[in-house]
Each structure stands twice: as C-alpha cells, then as structure tokens.
Amino acid sequence: DQQVKQNSPSLSVQEGRISILNCDYTNSMFDYFLWYKKYPAEGPTFLISISSIKDKNEDGRFTVFLNKSAKHLSLHIVPSQPGDSAVYFCAADMRFGAGTRLTVKP
Amino acid sequence: DAGVIQSPRHEVTEMGQEVTLRCKPISGHNSLFWYRQTMMRGLELLIYFNNNVPIDDSGMPEDRFSAKMPNASFSTLKIQPSEPRDSAVYFCASSPTGGNTEAFFGQGTRLTVV
Numbered sequence: 001d002q003q004v005k006q007n008s009p010s011l012s013v014q015e016g017r018i019s020i021l022n023c024d025y026t027n028s029m030f031d032y033f034l035w036y037k038k039y040p041a042e043g044p045t046f047l048i049s050i051s052s053i054k055d056k057n058e059d060g061r062f063t064v065f066l067n068k069s070a071k072h073l074s075l076h077i078v079p080s081q082p083g084d085s086a087v088y089f090c091a092a093d094m095r096f097g098a099g100t101r102l103t104v105k106p
Numbered sequence: 107d108a109g110v111i112q113s114p115r116h117e118v119t120e121m122g123q124e125v126t127l128r129c130k131p132i133s134g135h136n137s138l139f140w141y142r143q144t145m146m147r148g149l150e151l152l153i154y155f156n157n158n159v160p161i162d163d164s165g166m167p168e169d170r171f172s173a174k175m176p177n178a179s180f181s182t183l184k185i186q187p188s189e190p191r192d193s194a195v196y197f198c199a200s201s202p203t204g205g206n207t208e209a210f211f212g213q214g215t216r217l218t219v220v
Contacts, residue, residue: 006148032206043110043197043211044149089149093206094139094162098148 003027006090006097014105019077021100023090026071030092035064035075038087038099047088048075080104112198112212119219124186127215130179131200139209140173140183141197149197155181156204188219 005024013019025033031052036044050057050064050073057064063076077084082104090097111130119125131138140152154162158175166173170189175181185192195216199209 034208041213043199043213045211046208049208094151094154094209096141096149096151 002097003030004090004092004095004097006100008100009098010101010103012103012105013080015082016079019075019080019084019102019104021075021077021088021090021102023073023075023097024071025073025090025092027093028068028071032092033064033066033073034091035062036089036091036096038089044089077102082106110198110200110210110212112196112215114215115213116216117218119188119217121189121219122187123219124184125188125192125217125219127183127196127198127217129181129183129198129212131181131198132202132210133179135200135202135210136178137201137204137209138175138181139199139201140181141199141211143195143197143214152183152196185217188217190219193218 003026034049035047037047038044048059048062048064050066055066061077066073085104087099087101089099113128136157138155141149142152143149150165152165153173155175171185173183195214197211197214199211201207201209
C-alpha cells in the first residue's frame with residue numbers, strides 16, 4: 001500500500017525555467033514531509049522539508065508547498081540548473097514515493 | 107564523520123546462496139533504516155530500528171529476509187536463500203532522533219542474484 005505517491009516518473013525542463021515536482025499522500029496523520037535528491041550511484045540526500053503546520057517552506061531556489069486538504073505537496077525549483085538533474089523523492093514517516101527523474105536541459 | 111558506511115558496494119551471488127549486507131550508521135544516531143530500491147517499487151522501507159530494537163519490520167518481504175542490530179554501530183541485512191527477484195540496490199540510513207526526521211543514507215549495495 002503506497003502511502004506516498006509520485007505519479008510522474010520523469011520531468012524535463014529547460015535551464016532557467018521552473019521545475020515543479022508533485023507528490024500525493026493518503027495518510028492524514030502525516031505531519032512532516034521531506035524531499036530528497038538522488039544522483040546515480042549515490043544514496044539519497046536531504047533537500048528540504050515542511051511541517052504540517054505550514055503551507056510553504058523556502059530555501060534558496062527550492063520551495064515546498066503543502067496543501068493538507070488535498071493531501072498534496074509540490075517542490076518548485078526556480079531557476080532550474082543542469083546540476084539539478086537527479087531523481088527526487090518525496091517522503092513522510094519513513095515512507096518514500098517512487099521518485100521523479102528530473103532532467104534540466106542546457 | 108564519514109557518514110553511513112555500507113559494504114559491500116556490489117555483490118553478485120548465485121541463486122540459493124546466503125547474502126549478508128552490512129551497515130555502520132553515523133555515530134550518535136539512534137535510528138537505523140534498511141531500504142530497497144527497484145524500478146518497479148521505488149524506495150521501499152524494509153525495517154526500522156530505534157536504539158538497536160526493531161520497531162517496524164512490516165516491509166520485510168518474506169522470511170528469507172532478516173535484519174539484526176547487535177549494537178549501536180553495526181547492522182546486517184541477510185537474505186537466505188537469495189533469489190533473482192531480490193536483485194536491487196539496498197540502502198541503509200540513519201537519523202539522530204527518529205523516523206520522522208532527516209535520514210542520512212549510505213551509498214548503497216547493488217545486489218545481483220544470478
């Protein structure tokens with residue numbers, strides 16, 4: 001039973017544009033959400049998080065938005081850079097989504 | 107700190123053989139996780155330890171899988187007997203305080219069962 005879902009396996013954007021990665025969850029008890037970034041042959045690394053008492057958290061080019069009523073969160077990357085090309089995982093309560101592979105084209 | 111250390115980085119074994127994956131968490135972290143990454147299912151939580159005690163092993167796929175944490179600085183994930191469908195990348199991660207905080211991952215063990 002997938003409690004955290006990322007329905008887009010891949011996303012391709014042009015350098016300098018916005019990347020929007022989406023995540024849905026089913027458990028309304030989740031109160032803390034995290035995004036991780038993974039490069040090939042490496043383990044995932046923490047990127048940004050948000051508590052359920054907030055609806056937005058920003059860190060430089062990365063912003064996470066939380067819509068509790070829709071059980072949906074999204075990660076915005078502005079502007080996107082080629083070095084952002086990686087697999088992005090959404091997580092809650094130790095459960096991870098399947099990941100979205102982001103490709104940023106120069 | 108060197109981070110979470112996993113060994114081996116790659117393992118190729120024949121079907122039916124026993125496989126043992128090893129993990130050294132970050133010193134001072136009291137939570138340890140084992141994950142499996144496959145194309146079909148993404149990153150699955152297999153088992154979660156807190157203070158060396160297994161808290162949630164509901165993700166362990168079958169009795170062929172077992173995990174131990176004999177002390178705060180070492181954990182193993184064993185598959186016996188191994189099967190081709192166990193081929194995946196296995197990650198170990200640790201965190202300072204518990205399951206709902208940032209986890210630090212090792213580089214993973216790529217297991218191939220032929």
